[in-house]
């Protein structure tokens with residue numbers, strides 16, 4: 001389904017987990033900032049609307065979308081966050097640079113999701129024209145920042161539930177004597 005058939009700002013409020021205890025990092029590209037600020041507005045409003053305290057949200061700026069990779073990596077490595085939202089807007093110019101930036105940031109953010117335990121949400125517009133970006137950052141097709149914030153809440157919840165399930169499994173195995181976890185082991189249950 002193309003974006004033209006789906007408003008990016010619409011979501012089922014009943015399907016959103018309780019987000020009041022989650023912490024979010026938002027990394028914002030300064031390239032096309034008239035667009036990225038609109039995406040950020042959509043994201044921050046959606047987080048606040050879903051009971052995320054403002055003090056649980058940390059924002060960093062980076063020069064361009066390609067730097068979202070490094071900025072998101074350092075955010076999740078150094079800040080206590082449950083998910084990171086990477087916000088950018090790449091618009092086709094006269095050369096092939098568009099292709100390389102889009103591919104690079106896409107692969108880089110994918111790699112962070114594979115290599116780290118913190119979900120990084122891809123909120124990067126890759127548009128042919130400025131009008132397409134306007135339409136997707138609070139215009140006629142809604143706001144991709146809103147969509148990204150909701151995805152961040154859902155992925156933070158999945159990460160939390162997976163961790164709890166893992167701990168319960170370990171406890172059952174410990175209780176049954178099926179495993180022994182040495183003191184100091186990474187598997188040692190933390191109280």
Ligand SMILES: Nc1c(NC[C@H](O)[C@H](O)[C@H](O)CO)[nH]c(=O)[nH]c1=O
Pocket residue numbers: 029031032063064065066067088089090091092101
């Ligand atoms: N043309 C756009 C860029 N280009 C800049 C790169 O993202 C990067 O900052 C530069 O190559 C230095 O490493 N960035 C965008 O976010 N949007 C564009 O349309």
Ligand SMILES: CC(=O)[C@@H](O)COP(=O)(O)O
Pocket residue numbers: 090091092093094095096097098099101
């Ligand atoms: C995505 C870009 O880097 C691009 O907008 C830069 O424009 P140009 O291809 O005309 O140099």
